[in-house]
Amino acid sequence: MVDTSRLEVGDRAICMTSNDKSDAEIVCLVDDDLSVLKSIQRLLASDGLSVRGFNKPKEFLSHVQAHSVPVVILDIWMEEMSGLELQARLSELSPDTRVIVITGRDDPGAKLTALQKGVTAFFTKPFDDDQFLKAVRSALAMHPTE
């Protein structure tokens, strides 16, 4: 059961999890647009998923070094670091993490690159909520449990 009252928004990580969840059950989300970040967190939470949001790619990178991350949802076009760049770093740090890419721009080139690099799913904003949630759940299920 998600504790919705603990929805926090700040410069650091934005968490929307209950303490009793283990890292293996928590979906991470990286988007530098705060309002998009919050809305996706809520969408995931409304479907009973635990989610931890980051609006700075670098903070996610430090998180992944200390925690196991089964699934991460990455925005491609971020000012600090692109989602594809982040994905490349992630594949070194945590090769087992499943990656779902979301983008604000219909860009076949970026989609191809992302899929070639082993991205699980690719969504163009705004996306269909059912398909999106289905993709997140199947990515979670694919993750080998520790």
Added chain:
Amino acid sequence: MSEANKVAKGQREAEEPFYAGQTRILEMIASDAPLPEILTNLVLLMEAQEEGMLCSILVLAVDGIRVRHGAAPSLPEAYVKAVNGAPIGPRNGSCGTAMYLKRPVVVTDVLADPLWADYRHLAEICGLRACWSTPIFSPQGDVLGSFAMYRQEPRGPNAAETHLTQIATHIAGIAIERQRVQETLRERDARINLAAESADLAFWVIYPEQNTAWMSDKGRAIYGFDSKLALNRDLICSRVHPDERAAVHAAFDRACASHGLFESEHRLVLPYGKTRWVIVRGRCLEDEHGNLLELIGVTIDVSAQKQADLQLQLQREEMSHLNRVALMGEMTASVAHELNQPLTAIANNASAARRFLERGNIDPVLLQQLLQDMVADSQRAGEVIRGIRALVQKDKTVVRSVLNLNAVIADTLRLVSSDIVLRESVVITEMDRSLPQVEAVLVQIQQVLLNLIMNALDAVEARPPAERRIIISTRSLNGESAEVSVRDFGTGLPKDRPDKVFDHFFSTKQTGMGMGLTIVRSIVETHGGKIGAENAPDRGARFFFHLPAARGDSKSQAA
């Protein structure tokens, strides 16, 4: 009546026709009769005074060298023809010599006198024997011509003849001088008219006391007045466009009150509604006591230039608008992204709310936050659309406001942030916090910045991602103006003349129209600023422009 009185009375009676004749000739002069007619009458009057006397008048040409036939009604035509056009000189007959020496020349016998060597044969044929010539002077002492008396017997003049000569030269002097002055005036008039016509100038005079006015034909044509219509100040002012009439009246009154100058540029509305643009200049003339006599002036029709100016202005606005639309086309990534973000957030929030409600465990506080965010995101999408519309719509209201260029740069970068990310480029800003504020049209300055930024992005496109850097910096120039510099690390500008990039149709791009930088320069210059381009020392190009500090903001001011 004594015998002496009788003689005197007889003399007066004899002299009366002579006086009447003189009066008649003076009247002819006063009424501007033709000069040959006046001089002929004068000669005939003189000849009537002495039995057997012939007279002639020669007029010295304006060149002061040649003589022209004036009047010689009783001399043979052959003689008159021979003399006409002859030069004056020290040995040129009686007349030519008299005019040359500026004193009377008395030749008692033309057959013996060396002065007549050239004309002796002619004189003999004509039966002329004595010739006494006296120069005719202007009041300034210039020789105007000569008056000569001829006799058929060799002798000098008697007292009566000398007296007649004095009268004749005096009257002839008045006639010739008056004719010369009038000729000069006519010439000057013709010259002024020629100059005025070539310059399309119209003359006018307003007499405020009499409430009358005069206007040249050109003026009547400009103001649309019939050539016979009696004019006055109010009638002339009635042609001024109603919106400008009060100002023109005020300027006119000021000029009259100060006896000074009148200057105005305004529109005229002619009958049937035709409008003209005119420039009017006038000055007050005073009499010797300092009283206002009249206001004289000129009017020039500048409608054609105005029309051309307006046309140019329209074309410039049209180009500027096209440029903004084209910029918007180049910014599609950013525009799409900027709209997509809030729309995505709204869609996700709505989906989340629906799911929470379906599950029946919605926290009212969360629902409220969610709805609030949806409202905020809708507004954000609206802002984006408003921003696009402001940039794309035509300049209807071009209002200048006080702007902080640092803030304008930050806002503009936000507009293109996605394109910068998409092109894997980095924009570094170095803002001067003490930058003075400027007075400018926001959309136009954004247009300048967008052009420079998009150009810089294009310039670095071919470089490896790590080198796709653009530096935007600002600095205060002594607090008097604000400088913005956009520097890229691309291939740079033409080496020979970096500022060639501002020329029309200069483009290094496949798709460019070559108008962007021309428009950029025109915007900067319209704001009283300057723009330049140069190659940076190591590599790439640097564009910079400065705008004057807003009034009252010449000192440094933090953002």
